[in-house]
Each structure stands twice: as C-alpha cells, then as structure tokens.
Amino acid sequence: MAIPSISIAQEKNLQEVKIRHKKTSGISQDGRLKSFASGMKILAIDSELIAQYQQHSLGVLLSQQVPVFIKSYGINSMATLNFRGSSAAQSQVIWNGIPLNSASSGITDVSTLSVGNFDQIQIAYGGSSSLLGTGNVGAALLLDNHFEKPVNSKKWNSKLGAELGSFGQRKWSFQQQYASKKWFLSAKLMQQQADNDFKYQPEQNIWKKMNNAVLHSSSVLMNIGYKIDQQTSVRFSIWHQQFHREIPPALFEQYSVKNQTDKALRIFLGFEKEYSSSIKWYTKTAYIKEDMHYEDVSILMRTQNKTQQFYQEFGWKKAMRHQQEVLIFAPITIAWMQANLDTITRYQNRFALAAAYSIKALKEKVHYALNARFETINATNIFLIGTNARFAVHPYVQLRANLQKSYRAPTLNEWYFQPGGNVNLKPEKGWNADAGYELAMPLKNKMLLKHDLSMFNRNIQDWILWYGGSIWTPHNIAKVHSRGIESFNSLHWKSGVWQAHLGLNSSFVLATTIESYQANDGSIGKQIPYSPRYNGQALVGFGYKKISCKYNHSYTGYRFVTTDESQYLAPYYTGNLFAAYDLGLQKIKLQINIQCNNLWNEKYQVVNLRPMPLGNWAMGLNASF
Amino acid sequence: MHRQIFQNIISLLCLGFVFFSCKKDKPNAVNTSLPKDSSAKVLIVCEGSLGNGNATLSVYQALKDSLFNDVYKNANGQDLGDVFQSINKINNQYFLCINNSDKIVVLDANNWKQKANINILKPRYILDIGNNKAYVGSLFNNKIYVLNTQTYTIEKEIIMPYQNTEGMILKNGIAYACCWDTACNKLYAINVITHSISDSIVLKGNAPQSMVIDKENQLWVMGGNVYKNKNAHLNRIDLSTQKVSQFFLFDKGVEALKPTLNLKADTLYFLEVNYGGSAPHNGVYRMSVSDKKLPSAAFISCQTNQYFWALGINPNDGHLYIGDPKGFVQKSSVYIYNQQAQLKSQFNVGLGVGSFYFD
Numbered sequence: 012m013a014i015p016s017i018s019i020a021q022e023k024n025l026q027e028v029k030i031r032h033k034k035t036s037g038i039s040q041d042g043r044l045k046s047f048a049s050g051m052k053i054l055a056i057d058s059e060l061i062a063q064y065q066q067h068s069l070g071v072l073l074s075q076q077v078p079v080f081i082k083s084y085g086i087n088s089m090a091t092l093n094f095r096g097s098s099a100a101q102s103q104v105i106w107n108g109i110p111l112n113s114a115s116s117g118i119t120d121v122s123t124l125s126v127g128n129f130d131q132i133q134i135a136y137g138g139s140s141s142l143l144g145t146g147n148v149g150a151a152l153l154l155d156n157h158f159e160k161p162v163n164s165k166k167w168n169s170k171l172g173a174e175l176g177s178f179g180q181r182k183w184s185f186q187q188q189y190a191s192k193k194w195f196l197s198a199k200l201m202q203q204q205a206d207n208d209f210k211y212q213p214e215q216n217i218w219k220k221m222n223n224a225v226l227h228s229s230s231v232l233m234n235i236g237y238k239i240d241q242q243t244s245v246r247f248s249i250w251h252q253q254f255h256r257e258i259p260p261a262l263f264e265q266y267s268v269k270n271q272t273d274k275a276l277r278i279f280l281g282f283e284k285e286y287s288s289s290i291k292w293y294t295k296t297a298y299i300k301e302d303m304h305y306e307d308v309s310i311l312m313r314t315q316n317k318t319q320q321f322y323q324e325f326g327w328k329k330a331m332r333h334q335q336e337v338l339i340f341a342p343i344t345i346a347w348m349q350a351n352l353d354t355i356t357r358y359q360n361r362f363a364l365a366a367a368y369s370i371k372a373l374k375e376k377v378h379y380a381l382n383a384r385f386e387t388i389n390a391t392n393i394f395l396i397g398t399n400a401r402f403a404v405h406p407y408v409q410l411r412a413n414l415q416k417s418y419r420a421p422t423l424n425e426w427y428f429q430p431g432g433n434v435n436l437k438p439e440k441g442w443n444a445d446a447g448y449e450l451a452m453p454l455k456n457k458m459l460l461k462h463d464l465s466m467f468n469r470n471i472q473d474w475i476l477w478y479g480g481s482i483w484t485p486h487n488i489a490k491v492h493s494r495g496i497e498s499f500n501s502l503h504w505k506s507g508v509w510q511a512h513l514g515l516n517s518s519f520v521l522a523t524t525i526e527s528y529q530a531n532d533g534s535i536g537k538q539i540p541y542s543p544r545y546n547g548q549a550l551v552g553f554g555y556k557k558i559s560c561k562y563n564h565s566y567t568g569y570r571f572v573t574t575d576e577s578q579y580l581a582p583y584y585t586g587n588l589f590a591a592y593d594l595g596l597q598k599i600k601l602q603i604n605i606q607c608n609n610l611w612n613e614k615y616q617v618v619n620l621r622p623m624p625l626g627n628w629a630m631g632l633n634a635s636f
Numbered sequence: 637m638h639r640q641i642f643q644n645i646i647s648l649l650c651l652g653f654v655f656f657s658c659k660k661d662k663p664n665a666v667n668t669s670l671p672k673d674s675s676a677k678v679l680i681v682c683e684g685s686l687g688n689g690n691a692t693l694s695v696y697q698a699l700k701d702s703l704f705n706d707v708y709k710n711a712n713g714q715d716l717g718d719v720f721q722s723i724n725k726i727n728n729q730y731f732l733c734i735n736n737s738d739k740i741v742v743l744d745a746n747n748w749k750q751k752a753n754i755n756i757l758k759p760r761y762i763l764d765i766g767n768n769k770a771y772v773g774s775l776f777n778n779k780i781y782v783l784n785t786q787t788y789t790i791e792k793e794i795i796m797p798y799q800n801t802e803g804m805i806l807k808n809g810i811a812y813a814c815c816w817d818t819a820c821n822k823l824y825a826i827n828v829i830t831h832s833i834s835d836s837i838v839l840k841g842n843a844p845q846s847m848v849i850d851k852e853n854q855l856w857v858m859g860g861n862v863y864k865n866k867n868a869h870l871n872r873i874d875l876s877t878q879k880v881s882q883f884f885l886f887d888k889g890v891e892a893l894k895p896t897l898n899l900k901a902d903t904l905y906f907l908e909v910n911y912g913g914s915a916p917h918n919g920v921y922r923m924s925v926s927d928k929k930l931p932s933a934a935f936i937s938c939q940t941n942q943y944f945w946a947l948g949i950n951p952n953d954g955h956l957y958i959g960d961p962k963g964f965v966q967k968s969s970v971y972i973y974n975q976q977a978q979l980k981s982q983f984n985v986g987l988g989v990g991s992f993y994f995d
Contacts, residue, residue: 263689263718265738310776430863478963484911530939533966575966620689
C-alpha cells in the first residue's frame, strides 16, 4: 500500500525516493488498515514534521500542514476536527487501535493532544465504520506509539526538548527510551505553561491585551513492549494528562473568569501471538477515564462531567493461499457518564463482531478488500459493510476506490445531557464513496513529483446538529450531502548537499443540507456551519548541509456561522516560518530552531469573535543523546 | 519519447486539479438601509445565538410593509453584542439590554445612532420609573440598578432578597419585581421614591418571571423553572388586597413563557415551548382573564421541529406577532396573525427573535 508523504525532508537520497511508493515504511501499525484498507486514502505525517511540531498540539500541526479545517475556539479553547465537511463527532481519533473520542461528547479536543506523544500520525480519509468502528464518517486520525525497537535506534536514547516563545510560552519535554531485542520501554514527560497575553484589536483603533488566558498542562506517557518469544508480544501503555486553561473573553464580552480543567487517564494493554506464519490472534484492552470541570463564577456555573470507557477487542487473522487474508475481530465498548444535573449514571454499550477479507492479484497490482460489521449499540442492531480496492495501473500511477456504509449513534450527551439532551434523537446513517489516484514520478533523476487527487461523495441521513437559545438541544436535520476534491502535490529536488521541496495541498468541500424536518428551513442548499469550501497550503523548504528552512502558507475560506449562510467569517491566510540548525556533537545531537508563526500579522478568527494571535516567535532546543 | 508524453500529460493534469475552482465562495452583500420616517414601528429584538455575539435589531413598519434588518450595525458600524434580551423607549431613546455583553446600549430614536454604552452586569429588563430614572434587573446577581437615563450613570443599587430580577412593572407609583430564583415565592414591591423594598406578596409557586396587568387591574405573574423541577404557574393577584385570587399550575415539564394581553386586556396570551419541537404544549395559547382553568389546546400550534420564542400584540391593529427562532442557527421567521388565527404576513429577521417592542 502506498502512502503519500507530505514532506520529502526525511528522504535520504534520490534512490530511496524513487522506490518510495513501493515501500511499506510508514504503514499503520493498526493491523486492520495494513491489510484491509488498501483502497482508502491514508496520509502519513512525515516523521520529521512530527519532530518539528513535537512541542505543539495536533491541532496546530494539522492546520498548518494538511488541508483540513481545525475549528479552534481560540487560544486556550477547544479545537475539533472537520474532515471533508464532517462534524467533529464524525471524525474518530484512534490511539494504538483504541477509540479516544469522548463517550459523552463524541469528540476529541485536539488542542489537548501534543504531537510529541506519538511516534506515528496518520489520517485515514473517508468512512470506515465497518473496519474502524461506528462514528467514523469523515476520517480517522490514527495516533500510534512504538512498542518495538525502531530501526537504527540505540539501546538507550534520551531526548530533551525545550521551547520559549512569545506570550510567556514555556514548554519542555523529556523522553527516555530503552530498546533491546525483547524489551522496549519509553517514558515521555511534557509540560507547558503560557500567559497567552497577546494583543488584539476588538474595535477600530483600540488595542487590548488578552487576559484570563493562562495555560498549565502536563502529560506523562509510558509505553512498554515485551517480546516473550518470536511469536508472542505484550504491549502496555499508561497515559495521564492534565490541562488547566483559563478561557479568555470573546470580543463581545467585557471580561471573562471562565476556566476549565481536563484530566484524562488512559491505560492500554495488548497481547499478540502468531501460531505460525499464517495465523495470528490478539487482544486489546483499554480503560479511559476523563474528567472535565468547567467554571464560570460570573454566572454561578460549575459543571463537572465524568466519563469512563472500557474497551476490549479480540481478533484472529489468517493468511491464506493466493495472497488472501481474513480477519475476524470482536470489539466491545462500555461507556458510562455521570453528567452535571443528572443523578443517573448513563451507559452506552457496544458489542460488535466484524470481519474483513482481502486478496492481492495480478502480481500484487490489484489489492481488494471487503469488510463487514454487525454491532449492537444499547438495544439497536446495525449492519455495516464496506469495500475498497487499489490498482497499480503503471509503475508510477495507482488508482484507489472506497465505498462504505456509515453510521453514528448519538453520544451520551446528545441523549442525556441536562438540560437539552434528546432521547428521541435518531442515529446518523449514510453512504460514503471516494476514489482517487496517486502519482509518484521521478524527473531527470534529481526530482520527484508526487500528485494525489481524491474525490468523495457522502450522503448522511439524520445529521445531528445542536441548536437552541438558552437551552441547546441536538436535533436531526434530515439529509446532508457532502462532496469534494482534495489534492496533494509536491516536488522534491536533491543535489549534493542541497535539497528543496515545494508542496501545494488543496481541498474543495461542498457540504450542504438537502432535506430538512424543520418548517421553512432556510438551510436547504446551504453550506454546513464552520465547514470552509476552500482550504489549502503552499509549502516551501530547502536544506543545505545542517541548515533547514521551511515555510508554509495556509488559506482557509469563508466559514458560515449560521446554517442559512446569513452570517459568515472572512477568509484568512497565515504564514509560518521554521528554521533549524543541526549541531552534530560527538555523542549528542543538538538542534536549535526558531519559529515565526503568523508571520504576516494576519488578524483573523477561526471561530466567530475569538481573536487569534498576531505574529509571534518561539525558539527551541532539542537534544538527543 | 512515450515517457516524455506521459510526463507532460500527467503534469498538465496535476496543474488542472491543483488550481480547480468550482463555486463562488464570497457571500452576497446585504441591504444596509435604515428606517428614516417616524411612522409606527415594531422593533424586533433578535437575541442572537448565545456565545456567538450576533444579536441584532430589526425594525418593521407594518403600514408600509417595510423591513430593516441589522439596524444597529448599519447605523453604527459595529456588532451589537451577545444576547439582546430586551428593549425599552425612554425619553426618545431606545435602551437595549445586551445581556451576555454586560451592557446597555442607548440609541437616539431619531437616527439609530449610539448615544451611550453603559456597562452593567447581565442586564435583562429596564423599567422606566419616571424622573429620568429607570430600574435595570440583572441575571445571576441580586441587584436592581437605578439608572439615570440622562447621565447614563448608576445612582443606586437595590439589594433584592434573591438573584435574577426579571419582570418588572410600574403601577400606582410602585414597581413590582420578580426574582426568578427557585427559592423565591414572593413578588416584591419597591418604592420608586426611596428605591427600597416596601412590601412583598406571597405567591403560590416559586421562581416568578414576568407580569402583565389586565383590564380589572389584576396582576398576572408567570413563573417556574422546568429544568429545576419547578412547574410553570400563573398567579392572578388582586392588587387592592395584595392576595392571590387565582392560581394556575401547568403540567410537569411544560415550559410556559412570555405572557401578553390583547388590546382590551381581557385575554391573556402566552407561549408553551417544547425545545424538542414536538407536540403537545408547543405553540401560542390564550385564555380569558376570567377563565378558571388553563387552555387545553393551542390557539396557534407549532409545526413539527418548531417552537416559538417571541410573542407580541400590536396595539394598532391587535395582530399577533409570533417569532420562530428556528433553532437560533439561522434567520428567524416572524409570523403575523389576526385574532382569528389567520396568517396575514411573514418575514425573516435576525437570529433568535425574542420579543417585540411596539413604538
């Protein structure tokens, strides 16, 4: 399976570049995607980009490097995913194969996930509900950790990172890794603080300094992998993080005293055994506990939301003759919530049995997969099916296609939140189709051109949207049609000690309401709120010996605040510069870097009336020894 | 050669797809004109959607069937704020309570230009008590602010026994005030000379919220808080004896709001709201002030997935103005009905239509 990469900087030489599209490096550690998702578009974030953004949140990385809309409610506030016009709850975040989305809200706040916590980051575009689980409608963000000794890794490896930046930003991280043939141990500690007291302009000729915007966060992640023998391995992770955020005032507010504390504990245990070269079985067990505390003393509001989730998956995989593979797996999720103002503990139980089949043919030029899932969510039974295929029509060109039935059950909050939960809410159902091609073509032995184009079409019946005045309630809004085109393009050049790359990524998404249950609904034919039609990035970079410099320029088009397009936000451009110098000492690798974010001082708001910072600087130091 | 051709074709394809453009992205411009003559107007309070700062003021001139949306922004070049709760006209000035922006905006009634911006905590309603003074109720605190409507300064704070002063009404030199607190079961009488609580009336039911006075000088008080397990209720109070003469208790879970009277003040209208947009108890209800029980059927029912959030009766023609906020996520609809429940007209205004002020 070929995976388009969004940067060439890690390419070591042109020979490697030439054959990259045939290599399997960077393929997901998730066994389901490895063998049964060849026709899906999967984007792997370059390892060098992961290193570059290690002190930042996933929201920052994705918004600057991938044409996806990250709905950021401003500094110190939530940031959610919008893939291909999907809602935040329609995009799954999966960590080491475990769904991370909150059982209560159904979303993941990507502003609380630090890039440095993960060794591999991928996006699986399009629906894959039958394979990756219900709720996965727009795309899945896959976050994985190493549990085995990485290639070329030393036995002992330590990494230290520190960053100082504008608005009192102070971040540091430390990672200690031990890797042997049997054992892999990794501990990652991260901490950040920020005052976020940036200047903004609420009105013409008036400048203010942002207040009530202090951030404190810390996270500890430990991964342990142990190979009992060549066929048997155990994996264990424990991850705790805490975010305390003051929430600054929006432009319509005179002041703010709001604050929010999010705590999460995630424990993962995996076991894998191969019986022969053809049969493998595994189990995954996870427990996730999330505690959100929100306070606004100005309106006497104190909200606490506690959610817990237990996840268990058993899987059995067999490789058969003629390059066929079968996977049968049974994921179980039991989630429960104790919500504010609700005296009853609310449950959502999911029991699923899923199967996947794949076959390679025509000398591996064709890879076809068929997936199916039967799932019971509380008392509702559902059946989902999906199929995908990839065809290498030319050594440089591959075609792919994916068709999936989508399903998303209402979340615990959507059913039971007090006040406003709606127990009569129907699940979202629909079909998701996407197709595309990718090209990786060497030019004159020094350059590599990559081009990847996808088209998608999705119809969702009973799309869930929260609305209301003082009391917000989720409603089904009948039918939403999403369709669009995405393109990823890059040109890489390397000669001697010089290398350079150009990239241009774009997406065009039409996500419109086409049917409504509401009388005189003005949203028919109109774009879904906060789903920009146009989004794109231009990426430029060069490297000379130990110096590297990268610039990305992002464009985000109009976002509508209302469902009838009567209120909207202006498009914005942001430019970000990153420059680094590598110091290779005897036993220590040092990198000094400098970043300038929002280089052109663009005044912009991602979400209505939540100002974003103007140009700001950061300086970082990374040491590996 | 073939390779060269292949490369050229691919390059052209790439360029074509990179620079695609399929749909105009920029929305159409909106009408920015302002009402200029002094004919009768209906000022339409559009609350906006909580947390989005998109409150607006619309103005409708019924005789000319002219509608002007976003009047404040068109006249002043800036947004009004977050949650426009209420409006009142005092001394040829409009006082706009912008609840979640903690301010009262004062507009010149002649040209819609802003004259003042008064910072005040969570203002809800403003009551003109004469002598260039007004009372301002406040959400989440237990104060009524005494505002000088000429200097725009707060002259005094009246400490109330409970928080959330909502409905206020002036009768015979006494201001009656509701504290919309689930622990409160009284209506408070305030002396508008001394600005102090002079008396209280015990109610049946807690959390009083809004009031009207009927043709028999009986005070109707609507209250309750469904989400805090306090049933909605109506007290009819004889102001001469200061006793409850009639009490009406709504069914559990029924949200009753926004009482208003017709021109003769002999029929009470109110809204019952089901936020899920389903029947029953969802629409405009009416009852004679002499009725002994609550109406069982809606005078005007909501359709499926609809609820009403604004209700007013035009003193000039007796027509009912009903606001459908459409979930506070798109332009609201205003429906005008006659007293026979026949739809006469409809138009769209800003987000979250909440009330009407007939000027």
